[in-house]
Amino acid sequence: MSDPVIAQTSPYRVDLEEGEKYAYCTCGLSDKHPFCNGAHKEAGEFKPNVFIAEKTETVGLCGCKRTGNEPRCDGTHKSL
Ligand code: FES
Numbered sequence: 001m002s003d004p005v006i007a008q009t010s011p012y013r014v015d016l017e018e019g020e021k022y023a024y025c026t027c028g029l030s031d032k033h034p035f036c037n038g039a040h041k042e043a044g045e046f047k048p049n050v051f052i053a054e055k056t057e058t059v060g061l062c063g064c065k066r067t068g069n070e071p072r073c074d075g076t077h078k079s080l
Contacts, residue, residue, distance in 0.1 A: 002045065004026055004027050004046060005027065005065065006065055006080070007028045007030070007033045007034070008063035009063065010064075010077055011063055011072075011073035012033060012034040012060065012063050013058060013059070013060055014059060014061055015056075015057075015058050016055075016056065016057055016058075016059055017053055019052060019053065020052065020053050021051070021052050022035060022051055022052075022053065023035055023036040023049070023050045024048060024049040024050075024051065024061060025037070025048060026046045026047065026049055026070070027046035027065075028065045029042065034062070034063060034071065035048075036048035049071050060072065060073040061073065062074070062076075062077070064076065064077040066080065
């Protein structure tokens with residue numbers, strides 16, 4: 001499996017709403033970051049990380065696609 005494209009080397013701050021479903025882009029090719037726009041279909045080997053927000057909050061979703069805690073930023077981008 002190839003590495004995903006680095007969309008940016010910092011997290012995206014987004015407001016999540018409790019109970020809402022989100023599709024986090026894992027391939028790095030979306031033009032709607034940090035969310036999926038279907039671009040992974042061209043890359044072939046990636047699927048979005050679909051999750052439901054457990055609470056309403058502002059979070060940092062990973063932009064570098066190298067986090068160990070997907071979809072959240074874990075600081076890995078600082079070492080890129
Ligand atoms: Fe990817 Fe922070 S943006 S770990």
